[in-house]
Amino acid sequence: MTVSDPIVESVITTLSRSVTEIRQGLVGRRGSANAENPSGETQMEADIWADDLLADRLSSIDGISQYASEERDTVLDCGDGDGYAVAVDPLDGSSNLKSNNAMGTIVGVYDAPLPARGDELVAAAYVLYGPITTMVLATDETVSEYELTGGERRLVRRNVTLPEDPVVYGFGGRVPDWTDEFRSYAREIEQEYKLRYGGAMIGDINQVLTYGGVFGYPGLVSRPEGKLRLQFEGNPIGYIVERAGGRSSNGHQSLLTVAPNADDIHERTPVFVGNDALIDRLEAELAEARV
Ligand SMILES: O=P(O)(O)OC[C@H]1O[C@](O)(COP(=O)(O)O)[C@@H](O)[C@@H]1O
Ligand SMILES: [Mg+2]
Ligand SMILES: [Mg+2]
Numbered sequence: 001m002t003v004s005d006p007i008v009e010s011v012i013t014t015l016s017r018s019v020t021e022i023r024q025g026l027v028g029r030r031g032s033a034n035a036e037n038p039s040g041e042t043q044m045e046a047d048i049w050a051d052d053l054l055a056d057r058l059s060s061i062d063g064i065s066q067y068a069s070e071e072r073d074t075v076l077d078c079g080d081g082d083g084y085a086v087a088v089d090p091l092d093g094s095s096n097l098k099s100n101n102a103m104g105t106i107v108g109v110y111d112a113p114l115p116a117r118g119d120e121l122v123a124a125a126y127v128l129y130g131p132i133t134t135m136v137l138a139t140d141e142t143v144s145e146y147e148l149t150g151g152e153r154r155l156v157r158r159n160v161t162l163p164e165d166p167v168v169y170g171f172g173g174r175v176p177d178w179t180d181e182f183r184s185y186a187r188e189i190e191q192e193y194k195l196r197y198g199g200a201m202i203g204d205i206n207q208v209l210t211y212g213g214v215f216g217y218p219g220l221v222s223r224p225e226g227k228l229r230l231q232f233e234g235n236p237i238g239y240i241v242e243r244a245g246g247r248s249s250n251g252h253q254s255l256l257t258v259a260p261n262a263d264d265i266h267e268r269t270p271v272f273v274g275n276d277a278l279i280d281r282l283e284a285e286l287a288e289a290r291v
Contacts, residue, residue: 001155003139007063007084008109008123012137014057015107017151019127019135022050022091022105026129030097038073038266039229044097047071050090050105058086058107068114068265070232075114075265084122085110089232092126093200103129104202108236115265118235118248118256126202126240136160136209138243162246163212166275170197170204172217172227181289182218185282189214201228205237205273209244214274216282219251226270230260234271247279248272251286 003009029046037043051071059067059078066085067076075085089106096103105127112120125137133148134156143160146153169189171178178186193214196207204215219226228234238248238255248255249272261267272279 001144001158003123003137004141005122005139007061008139010061010063011058011084011086011107011109011123012125012135012153014061015054015105015125015127016135016146016148016153018053018057019105019133019148020151022053022127023129023133025049025053026097026103037071039070039268043071044091044094046097047091047094051088054088054090054105054107058088066114068231070229070266082113085112085114085116087114087231087236089229089236092202092233093198096198096200096203099199101200102198102203103200105129106202106233106236108231108239115231115260115262115267116235117260118230118238118254118258121235121239121256124236124239126205126237128202128206130203130206134206136206136240138240140243143240143244160209160244162209162241162244162275164275166193166213166278167211168196168207168213169193169274170195170207170213170215172197172201173220177220177222178218179221181286182216184289185285189278201233201237201271205241208246208274209241212275214272214278214282216272216274217270218272219270223268224270225268227268228271230255230258230267230269231265234258234269237271237273241273245276246274247276249279249283252283 065083145157
């Protein structure tokens, strides 16, 4: 099933055709690159390699004016005037390379220069390198799931929506570093749902999208802004989950309504996504704690 917007279709086709190579390219690139990304995190060889591959291919698509990724300090000007901008997390969960656990790739397509508000997204997709390589794609039309093999994508689910009844939860960060108000919410959720936390956001998000529930990487006592990045992780995943009938939040409002810091494309944000009732409840409890 192709996407009606030809530029988005080109991005998604290019991503689908690159995924087999990325997955195979992880072999032999599991070590540290002895370098840091702009967020100050150690880069794995595969982070840099996947970013170079995607930058090269996505930036050459007609209609793409900017390429940015969590691995690059600055935004790459791709020409094409005021075309779409792509924001990429080339390998999400790269700390799972060493332990050979699930990882992902995240792509957001914004109809605005970066950094942009999440509601400027026209499409967002994530690839999950699991037992099967799959892709979830959200546009303003629908959310679809594909299996990716041999460079092609095969539609396996259309009109993906979050199941009504939540089943799983996953919260990042260390418990002693959670704020009291978040810990109180987490303790309630732990009594009601099953823990599914794998250390790669995309693997955990796919659990929530498949079974229903909530994923969060909260603001921490030591780092109130949390760990995940608004442009490359929060916005695209928030867009996908909201298009699938759920909600996203930074603890106070939809991630897609957060005005980005124009001077910091790598700004971090607390990220919560999942069934709307669970996100509404979190926002209410955090608001009550502030009174
Ligand atoms: O190791 P922690 O603190 O649980 O953090 C895990 C989180 O960090 C991340 O790995 C950050 O993403 P990157 O690997 O792309 O930097 C998320 O995928 C995941 O949700
Ligand atoms: Mg990531
Ligand atoms: Mg990453």
